[in-house]
Amino acid sequence: MNYANFPIDKRVPLPSADQEKGEDFIDVERLLGMAARQAKVVAVCAAIGLFLGVIYLQTTPKQYMSVASVLIDEGVNKVMDDISAASATQQTDATILSQIEILNSARLASEVVDKLKLDQNQDFMSPPQSA
DSSP states (O other): OOOOOOOSOOOOOOOOHHHHHTOOOOOHHHHHHHHHHTHHHHHHHHHHHHHHHHHHHHHSOSOOOOOOOOOOOHHHHHHHHHHSOOOHHHHHHHHHHHHHHHHTOHHHHHHHHHHHTGGGOHHHHSOOOOO
Protein backbone atom coordinates (compact mmCIF):
# COMPACT_ATOMS: atom_id res chain seq x y z
CA MET A 1 0.00 0.00 0.00
CA ASN A 2 2.22 2.66 -1.27
CA TYR A 3 0.54 5.99 -1.76
CA ALA A 4 2.18 8.99 -3.22
CA ASN A 5 2.18 12.08 -1.07
CA PHE A 6 0.31 14.41 -3.40
CA PRO A 7 -1.49 17.39 -2.01
CA ILE A 8 -5.24 17.29 -2.42
CA ASP A 9 -5.33 20.94 -3.39
CA LYS A 10 -2.76 21.57 -6.10
CA ARG A 11 -3.16 25.33 -5.99
CA VAL A 12 -0.03 27.12 -4.92
CA PRO A 13 0.35 30.84 -4.40
CA LEU A 14 1.97 32.73 -7.21
CA PRO A 15 5.32 34.19 -6.34
CA SER A 16 5.30 37.93 -6.39
CA ALA A 17 7.85 40.63 -5.95
CA ASP A 18 5.93 42.07 -3.00
CA GLN A 19 6.31 38.88 -0.98
CA GLU A 20 10.03 38.95 -1.52
CA LYS A 21 10.11 42.47 -0.08
CA GLY A 22 8.13 41.29 2.93
CA GLU A 23 4.95 43.14 1.94
CA ASP A 24 1.86 40.93 2.00
CA PHE A 25 -0.89 43.25 0.71
CA ILE A 26 -3.99 42.49 -1.33
CA ASP A 27 -3.39 42.87 -5.04
CA VAL A 28 -6.23 45.17 -6.11
CA GLU A 29 -5.50 44.74 -9.81
CA ARG A 30 -5.90 40.97 -9.54
CA LEU A 31 -9.17 41.40 -7.64
CA LEU A 32 -10.53 43.79 -10.27
CA GLY A 33 -9.49 41.37 -13.00
CA MET A 34 -11.33 38.50 -11.28
CA ALA A 35 -14.42 40.67 -10.85
CA ALA A 36 -14.33 41.72 -14.50
CA ARG A 37 -14.14 38.09 -15.63
CA GLN A 38 -17.18 37.16 -13.53
CA ALA A 39 -19.23 40.30 -14.30
CA LYS A 40 -21.43 38.51 -16.85
CA VAL A 41 -22.27 35.72 -14.42
CA VAL A 42 -23.14 38.21 -11.67
CA ALA A 43 -25.26 40.30 -14.06
CA VAL A 44 -27.18 37.24 -15.31
CA CYS A 45 -27.83 36.03 -11.74
CA ALA A 46 -28.98 39.51 -10.69
CA ALA A 47 -31.32 39.74 -13.69
CA ILE A 48 -32.80 36.31 -12.95
CA GLY A 49 -33.29 37.25 -9.29
CA LEU A 50 -34.94 40.54 -10.23
CA PHE A 51 -37.23 38.77 -12.71
CA LEU A 52 -38.27 36.16 -10.13
CA GLY A 53 -38.82 38.89 -7.52
CA VAL A 54 -41.11 40.84 -9.86
CA ILE A 55 -43.09 37.69 -10.68
CA TYR A 56 -43.44 36.93 -6.97
CA LEU A 57 -44.67 40.44 -6.20
CA GLN A 58 -47.18 40.33 -9.06
CA THR A 59 -48.69 37.00 -7.98
CA THR A 60 -48.98 37.54 -4.22
CA PRO A 61 -51.97 39.28 -2.63
CA LYS A 62 -51.47 42.87 -1.56
CA GLN A 63 -52.52 42.26 2.03
CA TYR A 64 -52.95 39.24 4.26
CA MET A 65 -55.45 39.05 7.07
CA SER A 66 -56.19 36.15 9.29
CA VAL A 67 -58.54 35.87 12.24
CA ALA A 68 -59.22 32.80 14.31
CA SER A 69 -61.15 32.07 17.44
CA VAL A 70 -61.62 28.82 19.28
CA LEU A 71 -64.75 27.95 21.19
CA ILE A 72 -64.60 25.03 23.57
CA ASP A 73 -67.67 22.84 23.69
CA GLU A 74 -68.73 21.67 27.13
CA GLY A 75 -69.65 18.27 25.70
CA VAL A 76 -65.99 17.67 24.99
CA ASN A 77 -65.16 18.51 28.58
CA LYS A 78 -67.67 15.91 29.81
CA VAL A 79 -65.95 13.25 27.75
CA MET A 80 -62.60 14.42 29.06
CA ASP A 81 -63.88 14.14 32.64
CA ASP A 82 -64.33 10.42 32.12
CA ILE A 83 -60.75 10.10 30.93
CA SER A 84 -59.08 12.49 33.35
CA ALA A 85 -60.29 14.54 36.27
CA ALA A 86 -60.54 18.13 35.06
CA SER A 87 -61.21 20.78 37.65
CA ALA A 88 -64.48 22.70 37.74
CA THR A 89 -62.54 25.96 37.56
CA GLN A 90 -61.09 25.08 34.17
CA GLN A 91 -64.54 24.23 32.85
CA THR A 92 -65.94 27.50 34.16
CA ASP A 93 -63.07 29.47 32.62
CA ALA A 94 -63.58 27.77 29.26
CA THR A 95 -67.31 28.50 29.38
CA ILE A 96 -66.77 32.15 30.26
CA LEU A 97 -64.16 32.61 27.54
CA SER A 98 -66.47 30.99 24.99
CA GLN A 99 -69.30 33.32 25.98
CA ILE A 100 -66.99 36.35 25.72
CA GLU A 101 -65.98 35.32 22.19
CA ILE A 102 -69.63 34.93 21.23
CA LEU A 103 -70.46 38.38 22.62
CA ASN A 104 -67.49 39.92 20.78
CA SER A 105 -68.70 38.52 17.47
CA ALA A 106 -69.49 41.35 15.04
CA ARG A 107 -71.80 39.12 13.00
CA LEU A 108 -73.84 38.24 16.06
CA ALA A 109 -74.07 41.89 17.06
CA SER A 110 -75.33 42.92 13.62
CA GLU A 111 -77.93 40.14 13.69
CA VAL A 112 -79.16 41.30 17.10
CA VAL A 113 -79.40 44.91 15.89
CA ASP A 114 -81.35 43.82 12.81
CA LYS A 115 -83.66 41.48 14.69
CA LEU A 116 -84.48 43.90 17.51
CA LYS A 117 -84.36 46.97 15.21
CA LEU A 118 -82.09 48.72 17.67
CA ASP A 119 -80.97 51.23 15.06
CA GLN A 120 -84.56 52.56 15.02
CA ASN A 121 -85.00 52.54 18.81
CA GLN A 122 -84.49 56.05 20.22
CA ASP A 123 -83.89 54.77 23.75
CA PHE A 124 -81.05 52.60 22.50
CA MET A 125 -79.56 55.16 20.11
CA SER A 126 -79.54 58.01 22.67
CA PRO A 127 -79.38 56.53 26.17
CA PRO A 128 -79.90 58.82 29.17
CA GLN A 129 -76.76 60.45 30.54
CA SER A 130 -75.59 59.19 33.89
CA ALA A 131 -75.19 61.71 36.67
